[in-house]
Amino acid sequence: MSVSPSPLTPFPLPVSMVDPFGRHVSYLRVSVTDRCDFRCVYCMSEHMTFLPKVDLLSLEELDRLCTAFVHKGVRKLRITGGEPLVRRNIMWLFRALSRHLGTGALEELTLTTNGSQLPKFAQELADCGVKRINVSLDTLDADRFKAITRWGELAQVAAGLDAAAKAGLQVKINAVALKGVNEFEIVDLVRFAHDRGADLTLIETMPLGDIDGDRTDQYLPLSIVRARLMDEFTLEDIPYRTGGPARYVRVKETGGRLGFITPMTHNFCESCNRVRLTCTGTLYMCLGQDDAADLRSVLRASTDDAALSRAIDEAISRKPKGHDFIIDRRSKKPAVARHMSVTGG
Numbered sequence: 001m002s003v004s005p006s007p008l009t010p011f012p013l014p015v016s017m018v019d020p021f022g023r024h025v026s027y028l029r030v031s032v033t034d035r036c037d038f039r040c041v042y043c044m045s046e047h048m049t050f051l052p053k054v055d056l057l058s059l060e061e062l063d064r065l066c067t068a069f070v071h072k073g074v075r076k077l078r079i080t081g082g083e084p085l086v087r088r089n090i091m092w093l094f095r096a097l098s099r100h101l102g103t104g105a106l107e108e109l110t111l112t113t114n115g116s117q118l119p120k121f122a123q124e125l126a127d128c129g130v131k132r133i134n135v136s137l138d139t140l141d142a143d144r145f146k147a148i149t150r151w152g153e154l155a156q157v158a159a160g161l162d163a164a165a166k167a168g169l170q171v172k173i174n175a176v177a178l179k180g181v182n183e184f185e186i187v188d189l190v191r192f193a194h195d196r197g198a199d200l201t202l203i204e205t206m207p208l209g210d211i212d213g214d215r216t217d218q219y220l221p222l223s224i225v226r227a228r229l230m231d232e233f234t235l236e237d238i239p240y241r242t243g244g245p246a247r248y249v250r251v252k253e254t255g256g257r258l259g260f261i262t263p264m265t266h267n268f269c270e271s272c273n274r275v276r277l278t279c280t281g282t283l284y285m286c287l288g289q290d291d292a293a294d295l296r297s298v299l300r301a302s303t304d305d306a307a308l309s310r311a312i313d314e315a316i317s318r319k320p321k322g323h324d325f326i327i328d329r330r331s332k333k334p335a336v337a338r339h340m341s342v343t344g345g
């Protein structure tokens with residue numbers, strides 16, 4: 001691809017974006033594709049309708065938008081999806097964005113992945129300045145892995161974890177806690193992650209998008225998981241934060257860190273520092289609300305980044321106080337219609 005990154009200095013020095021509730025927005029998550037090589041049961045239905053390819057921003061446009069955010073004070077950029085590593089030529093975007101690490105404008109460039117493409121890309125990611133990645137892994141059992149991801153192979157992800165280790169990438173493993181599926185495997189997941197020197201973060205299922213199953217059947221409050229883990233381990237609260245919503249403990253017996261992301265049982269909105277950009281240039285100011293800003297039309301209307309900067313400011317001024325997720329038998333519909341793969345997990 002013969003595109004070049006947008007120039008370095010169209011903006012004045014970084015300013016910080018502050019929302020109406022005084023929260024500094026310094027973290028941008030970018031879903032670079034809504035497509036994926038897996039079909040996880042809590043994330044997608046088996047037969048998904050994906051966005052038409054013509055609606056997608058080009059990699060060059062994604063670079064221009066991300067750069068605008070960096071110039072407005074974003075310090076941490078996470079590339080996600082869908083499965084970001086299945087987007088064609090995605091390494092071009094990583095290479096382009098890595099220049100902001102070089103200037104110090106960006107503190108961290110990172111990635112959330114299902115791990116399937118890491119054997120191919122781990123080394124190149126490390127070469128682009130990526131230091132830490134999140135890999136999603138809900139089970140260590142090959143059959144259960146197939147049942148959860150529908151299309152995935154555990155061996156491929158295991159090879160991906162090895163490739164990441166070889167490339168020197170620090171890995172955090174994310175696991176969604178699923179009632180009746182992996183709930184009695186969490187102790188094993190803790191040991192597996194900590195044996196590899198990886199943190200483990202547990203996530204509650206969130207009501208995003210229609211899936212084939214019933215979410216009340218999947219939802220497992222992490223308060224229950226935590227109580228059970230305490231039969232096996234000593235959990236010590238620690239102040240460690242990664243800029244995300246996870247609350248961490250140290251597992252005394254393994255020495256490793258364990259995070260809990262509890263959007264359902266404990267709302268973490270008061271410290272939310274992030275906004276999310278989709279692959280069509282729609283900016284969501286909250287994962288759990290529908291309000292959004294169309295940055296693609298602003299981007300395409302002019303090459304002048306000042307208009308973009310104003311549109312971003314206007315969007316941030318509408319960042320809501322929080323979400324109100326609820327999963328129970330009475331509310332069968334998802335809180336928001338779009339899937340996690342669209343907004344970016």
Ligand code: SAM
Nearest residue numbers: 043081082083112113114136174205206340345
């Ligand atoms: N494909 C990549 C992956 O799986 O890591 C990146 C995108 S995926 C949407 C990001 C994270 O969101 C994954 O850890 C996944 O387990 C999680 N996720 C997806 N749907 C979810 C839901 N409804 N509730 C909670 N977590 C969800």
Ligand code: SF4
Nearest residue numbers: 036038040043082114
């Ligand atoms: Fe794909 Fe990630 Fe969603 Fe699984 S959680 S279907 S890997 S986007």
